[in-house]
Amino acid sequence: MSQSSSDRIVDALRTWLATAPAGAKLPPTRQLVAQFEASPVTVQKALRALVAQGAVESRPGVGTFARAVRTVQPRDYGWQTAALGSPQHRIPRSASAALRATPNDVIALHSAYPDPELLPGRLVRAAFARAGRSEAAVSRPPAAGLPELQSWFASELGSASPAGLTPPAASDVVILPGSQGGLGTLFRTLVGAGRPLLVESPTYWGAMLAAAQVGVQLVPIPSGPDGPDPDDVDRAFAQTGARAFYAQPNFANPTGGQWSAARGDAILDIVRAHGAFLIEDDWAHDFGIASDSTPLAARDDSGHVVSLRSLTKSVSPAVRVAGLIARGPAHERILADSRAQAMYVSAALQAVALDVVTQPGWRTHLRALRPQLAARRDLLVDALREHAPAAHLDAVPRGGLHLWIRLPDDTDLPRLARDCEDAGVVVAVGDDWFPAEPAGRFLRLSYAGARPDAFPDAARAIGRALEGQGEGSRPPGRRTA
Template identity: 45%
Template sequence: MHQRSSVAELADSLREELNRYSPGGKLPSSRALVERYRVSPVTVSRALAQLTAEGLVITRPGAGAFRAHPRTGAGPVGDTRWQEVTLSADPVGEPLPRTVDASGVLVTLAAPPPGVIEFNGGYLHPQLQPERAMAAALARAGRRPGAWGRPPVEGLPELREWFARSVGGAVGAADVLVTAGGQTALTTALRALAPPGAPVLVESPTYPGLLAIARAAGVRPVPVPLDGDGVRPELLAAAFRATGAKVFVCQPLFQNPTGTVLAAERRPEVLRIAREAGAFVIEDDFARRLVHEDAGPPPRPLAADDPDGVVVHVSSLTKVTSPSLRVGVLAARGPVLERLRAIQVVDTFFVPRPLQEAALELVGSPAWNRHLRRVAGELTARRDTLVTAVRTGLPELELAHVPSGGYHLWLRLPDGADESALLAAALRAGVALAPGRPYYCAEPPGGHVRLSFAGVAGLPEIVEGARRLRAAVDEALG
């Protein structure tokens, strides 16, 4: 049984058992719970920690765990309704209201209930993560001289050099800032380049986390449609002219959610159009290390072919390793680099040195390339299994593009289909999907869902998930 599901199941069992104990009553010892439920001591510890966080249990060092007393009457109940007025009031002079809507991101972060197949995940399943290699890297990193000291605010020189080589072209270590993952890097870049109220061009559809960042910063995302070869240059040029925007955010490689790759002939066009508009291109290169086994070498990052400092490059190690290895990079050339650096220092100071040291140990170990090869093979097999299942068993869902990298399929629903109804039916059938609506900053052209094949346990679970989805389609769309 997987560790996460074991913890959740034990927590559910203990939650039901709490009614047997009066408030303040002592629960069985950790050893007794290990023997009764045949789980590890770590699982017991984590389940008790979960119940403690819920306020159901209290733990006393050396004494054990106890049922918590009810909280009713614990203190005066205040009136927080005034916050609704304060939080919704637009500041004087604020051109656009700042809204913080994380719903599109939380879909991929929230763990579904036990027994539900996770087609909505945004990270590799733990079985695909290099857990042993990461543990060994962290252990070695912790023994390095100075590993727990303060790192340079720009990042460790060796790690900056490694990231610079990954980008290629004329990008050097001096052009690189180590960040706390890709989401932080995108936030820093957008804050550096777009003042509140400014228009920002984005691909349509695009990553919901980007739209959440933009709205929280008070900037106005403007959609630029994609086709099977990525963003359309003529529409990009028209959007720059119509809006006066100075920023375009794109994912040229294995775009999320469509999986498309920006065509070779369009790459220089995008850079030329942005340069003529006096604008920056934020390149979110999130999936470069998720190339499938049957794909050829991917095109170089846009930043590698950019002599004029148009591109601000973003990437990270998170997607190909673990959600908790939040080590990423910003690469830029010219005066903009100092602005990026200043914002990062104000926001986060620096990325913790042990995490940077562990990342260095990991990417420098023989296990790194073995892991990349294994992920490439696993993702290819999972993609092929899901594509076959969709095309043979779910013909109502249109699959316009089969990706050669990344970890998801983008499916269009039949005209007039109710996206919300399908999501609800799927969850009742035991499968969690990512809705398509959050990927659009304007009205979507139709209903969509995104299916991830990275967060499931293996091929049999993909087949079973497609079978359950068939039942949900029959219920919601039939």
């Protein structure tokens, strides 16, 4: 990728600053414009970047000067060890692994966030511009959310409800700052510290993180491409006395599994029979490929299903907005907890989200997204089958963003991850998605990230790493994948 004009100026000035004494004055803007043959706007952009990086300081009316380099003195924070004590709940390792940033020259198959090319960038930028000129930029919204956005979430779910059922009302919706905070709220209000919560195994690591922070006791239920066995769910409710089951019926993270309508109805009947809640995480609602996401909440009007749908991945990572739909007294508890945790969600972000999803271009974007995801998924599947035959895929997911790959039982996963990274490929180790002991050796690979043209190279690297498992020592050095 060619370097922008402002980046070129930044690099040149940083080279000059490396040998300039502290307090040295940079040439005036006019001189820099002539020296770099750039516009004043480009030069100012470069100077602002250097100020943000702490390399220079600007003195209005005087000029721009090299910032003095301060010698950082080591500090002793040992006193905090006694003051803090042992952590009540340790954060799972996956919390940092899945959010890890990587250089541009690696093939990143570990992240769950879609490539910007898969997002409605034009709609989002225009929505931010309009929100900045609106009252939303300077106003405080109602605690439950903007009424128009509440109505949109309610109508989205209601449109999938069968005839004869009462669709949700806008007043049943609580707008939250992303689904992660919503999971914490749900686990506090519907489960409670020290009490059991049924979860699929494997399951979303963020749900395990939220449960750990609340102090909820997880009860794993084995789940695969078709979801959990209803008999296992029934037995777990009976044995533990749990009153809630967290699940992802559509395009689960990490397995990509989707429950059939019959299985969903069977599990919903079990939840009702035990007087329990089904916490439905509909995070992948907009990522259907071979089928659509039909929430279980659309088939329940008795308050047993609490639905959580985030727009963060499908609209933009900058728009952390989710809608939680609950009915009855549960709704009041959820709203009270969300008020205590966040008071309200930024009106500007809510306005942006509403703007994007109500534009005609939103539906056009979703129609175009489906074949894009399908092409990426199939490219990675074909590459793995050709170049890494020991990596087994139980089922090609019908939606979502990931492949769940089973490896030979004797695979050394940490070594495999290191060998892949040495070859320029970052993968997500499957152990991080199990609430108890892993049921095998797995990788979660995202086909929604950047550089899909590099998927064959990534598959070759994974194949070589698997072949090298039988060797006595690790393959030397970093190779080109």
